Amino acid sequence: MAAVHVSAQTPAAVLRARRGIARSPAAAEVGVRVGQSQREAQRHCPELEIHEDDPARTARNFEPVIRAVIDLAPRCEISAPGWLCLPARGPARYFGGEEAVAERLRDLVADLTGWPVGVGIADGRFASTVAARDAVRSGPVVVPAQTSGEYLADRSLQWLERVGEIPAEMARLFEQLGLRTCGDLAAMSPGDLLGRFGPVGARAHHLAAGRDLRPVAATDPPGSWEYQRALSEPVPHLDAVVFLAKQIADQMWSELSTRGRVCTRIEIAIETEHGERNERSWYHGAGFRAAQILERVRWQLEGWASTAEMTAGVVLIRLAATEVSADSGVQDRFWGGRSRADDDALRAITRLVGMAGVDAVRVPRWQGGRLPDERYRWVPALSTGSDSGPDSGPQSGSQSRFDVGPALWPGALPAPSPAVVLTEPRAVTVHDANGDPVTVTGRGEISGAPAVVIEKGRSVEVPCWAGPWPLEQRWWDPQSVRRVARFQMLLSDGSAVLAVVEHQRWWIIALYG
Amino acid sequence: MGSPISLLTPDRLLTADRLLTADALAVTPEVGELIGRQALDRSQWITCQGQGSFSLAAAMLSAATQQGSWLAILATPTLGVEAISELGVDLGRVVAVDADLESPMQWAERVVACSDGFDLVLTTMPTHIPDRIWRSMSQRTRRNGTVVVGLNSTGSNLTGSNLTGDLRGVDLRCRVVGSVWEGLGRGSGRFVARRLQVEVAARRLPGVRKGQLVLR
Numbered sequence: 001m002a003a004v005h006v007s008a009q010t011p012a013a014v015l016r017a018r019r020g021i022a023r024s025p026a027a028a029e030v031g032v033r034v035g036q037s038q039r040e041a042q043r044h045c046p047e048l049e050i051h052e053d054d055p056a057r058t059a060r061n062f063e064p065v066i067r068a069v070i071d072l073a074p075r076c077e078i079s080a081p082g083w084l085c086l087p088a089r090g091p092a093r094y095f096g097g098e099e100a101v102a103e104r105l106r107d108l109v110a111d112l113t114g115w116p117v118g119v120g121i122a123d124g125r126f127a128s129t130v131a132a133r134d135a136v137r138s139g140p141v142v143v144p145a146q147t148s149g150e151y152l153a154d155r156s157l158q159w160l161e162r163v164g165e166i167p168a169e170m171a172r173l174f175e176q177l178g179l180r181t182c183g184d185l186a187a188m189s190p191g192d193l194l195g196r197f198g199p200v201g202a203r204a205h206h207l208a209a210g211r212d213l214r215p216v217a218a219t220d221p222p223g224s225w226e227y228q229r230a231l232s233e234p235v236p237h238l239d240a241v242v243f244l245a246k247q248i249a250d251q252m253w254s255e256l257s258t259r260g261r262v263c264t265r266i267e268i269a270i271e272t273e274h275g276e277r278n279e280r281s282w283y284h285g286a287g288f289r290a291a292q293i294l295e296r297v298r299w300q301l302e303g304w305a306s307t308a309e310m311t312a313g314v315v316l317i318r319l320a321a322t323e324v325s326a327d328s329g330v331q332d333r334f335w336g337g338r339s340r341a342d343d344d345a346l347r348a349i350t351r352l353v354g355m356a357g358v359d360a361v362r363v364p365r366w367q368g369g370r371l372p373d374e375r376y377r378w379v380p381a382l383s384t385g386s387d388s389g390p391d392s393g394p395q396s397g398s399q400s401r402f403d404v405g406p407a408l409w410p411g412a413l414p415a416p417s418p419a420v421v422l423t424e425p426r427a428v429t430v431h432d433a434n435g436d437p438v439t440v441t442g443r444g445e446i447s448g449a450p451a452v453v454i455e456k457g458r459s460v461e462v463p464c465w466a467g468p469w470p471l472e473q474r475w476w477d478p479q480s481v482r483r484v485a486r487f488q489m490l491l492s493d494g495s496a497v498l499a500v501v502e503h504q505r506w507w508i509i510a511l512y513g
Numbered sequence: 514m515g516s517p518i519s520l521l522t523p524d525r526l527l528t529a530d531r532l533l534t535a536d537a538l539a540v541t542p543e544v545g546e547l548i549g550r551q552a553l554d555r556s557q558w559i560t561c562q563g564q565g566s567f568s569l570a571a572a573m574l575s576a577a578t579q580q581g582s583w584l585a586i587l588a589t590p591t592l593g594v595e596a597i598s599e600l601g602v603d604l605g606r607v608v609a610v611d612a613d614l615e616s617p618m619q620w621a622e623r624v625v626a627c628s629d630g631f632d633l634v635l636t637t638m639p640t641h642i643p644d645r646i647w648r649s650m651s652q653r654t655r656r657n658g659t660v661v662v663g664l665n666s667t668g669s670n671l672t673g674s675n676l677t678g679d680l681r682g683v684d685l686r687c688r689v690v691g692s693v694w695e696g697l698g699r700g701s702g703r704f705v706a707r708r709l710q711v712e713v714a715a716r717r718l719p720g721v722r723k724g725q726l727v728l729r
Contacts, residue, residue, distance in 0.1 A: 345583035348630020419567035
């Protein structure tokens with residue numbers, strides 16, 4: 001629902017951080033896709049109308065839709081402007097079947113906005129959202145009860161990231177481990193995923209299997225997390241209201257987080273001096289941070305203020321966490337704002353890409369592994385793929401690229417890590433005190449203590465060393481299995497190195513420079 | 514409240530913005546002790562050399578990245594990402610840029626392009642930089658208010674490079690003259706921490722300041 005005023009026949013796209021986040025049907029027809037860069041989209045469609053993303057504008061334009069849907073189903077929750085979920089059972093009973101509700105909703109929104117809307121009905125929020133994305137083009141999709149798992153089975157894991165709020169790193173990690181589709185992931189044992197990847201893994205499984213009707217963790221009874229702020233003077237300015245809401249949002253978030261809880265559904269109520277009241281439910285599967293709560297407050301206010309209904313300043317803000325679950329730690333750590341330094345950096349990045357090419361300007365991304373050259377990967381700073389969630393381009397200063405966490409890789413050497421990771425390992429030979437080459441057996445036993453390292457005819461003594469730390473990489477895949485033994489060595493020329501033995505050959509792979 | 518969000522409430526952002534317009538960038542107290550002042554002046558050229566210079570440079574810049582400054586790593590593909598993150602560099606504000614060190618002209622252009630948008634630039638230096646290129650480049654990075662840290666290519670001792678004395682206008686020359694490792698034995702232990710012995714020479718001050726920096 002890209003709610004700018006363009007007709008459905010005009011090719012148009014909305015960009016955030018230079019990547020498409022929405023496009024009009026006409027643009028979709030000529031091959032413009034969500035996730036493309038501006039340049040790429042314009043290559044498909046030179047006359048494309050470009051609009052910068054403006055959440056406030058979207059919130060205003062979405063408001064009539066929310067109102068119409070709430071009339072039909074009061075228990076609807078908003079995930080973001082343009083995306084809402086509602087329990088289907090009640091309305092389905094009232095209107096005579098799920099298909100009937102789906103069609104009614106589609107017609108309702110089409111009448112209001114003139115835009116096609118996708119309506120999907122399935123078990124749980126994730127499956128129904130995927131169905132709704134399909135439905136934009138095909139018309140309402142109703143997945144029969146208990147078959148959401150099959151419906152999702154062929155979907156790529158990118159869906160988990162795009163609509164399931166699973167961190168992109170996690171989705172990519174699954175792909176690196178050979179899991180390609182939601183069906184592959186669903187076929188794993190949930191216990192294994194929980195053990196290996198923690199609550200995020202369990203959540204991903206839950207989504208992929210089409211079983212996210214209820215949140216993963218047990219929920220607290222409602223009513224225990226309510227915060228309100230009454231204002232002595234009515235406040236007419238939206239910004240000021242948001243600022244005043246910050247205090248209770250912070251308080252709510254910090255009290256929840258000190259108990260290891262996170263709120264996934266929140267009810268925000270706002271009252272004006274004239275007694276007008278606006279109440280909305282918002283949903284965020286990964287849990288709301290204080291900044292995200294405020295963002296919802298702002299969206300809600302923008303939407304409400306765009307109607308004629310709000311005639312006076314705000315006197316009361318109330319936040320109630322209506323669904324609370326254990327904090328699985330997948331959220332971005334950062335406040336959503338951007339500083340001037342971030343904007344300057346983004347500008348410089350853009351110019352450097354122009355000078356040096358897309359691949360020459362990169363940002364680090366955690367990918368996991370046990371050897372220094374594996375653990376981080378450099379990815380193009382202005383990449384066009386769905387490399388990070390829509391909220392965290394390289395320019396946002398977000399930490400989410402690094403949040404999966406080193407703890408998942410037992411066997412990696414602890415800090416300090418080598419500051420120089422050689423792009424070309426250096427071949428060396430290592431001798432013991434008798435001048436015999438040092439070898440390492442399959443069981444990780446060495447033939448003698450390393451005494452001398454010889455590189456290109458130059459020999460250096462080894463006063464201190466430790467190892468071998470054997471490592472068997474990718475043991476589950478006979479094609480790429482790799483057995484290495486690692487050593488740390490301090491050399492008499494003062495350098496500290498990380499060396500590996502593979503197939504009885506020694507390599508220096510990194511320096512503690 | 515000890516929660517991560519408190520780091521970046523709007524007040525904090527305001528502080529960061531104010532810092533960025535100010536003349537100095539933050540350093541950790543240990544680095545401050547080493548260089549003799551508790552901030553990095555903007556518009557500075559710094560060189561780091563010797564074994565351990567990569568770590569030293571990262572330690573010098575880490576506090577500023579945490580305060581919101583962005584760091585461009587130019588022409589230094591071997592710099593260990595994990596190591597600099599352990600030394601406190603905020604990887605969310607790090608961008609790596611390629612440059613051909615065989616072409617001082619291209620390298621200099623990219624240093625300038627980086628300085629126009631990043632507070633911090635960490636770069637490997639070409640072995641020879643023509644005087645004319647050096648002068649115009651350093652003038653422009655100074656105008657942009659950027660701190661540039663130059664490394665030599667391998668992180669080991671420089672031999673015959675112009676970094677040691679030829680380049681006029683380097684404000685701070687840091688040289689790691691020794692390092693002592695803790696934790697590694699003969700066939701036992703592992704690297705745990707190290708103490709770098711560093712000599713620092715400032716452009717306008719006579720003499721060499723000797724100090725040490727413990728990294729763990």
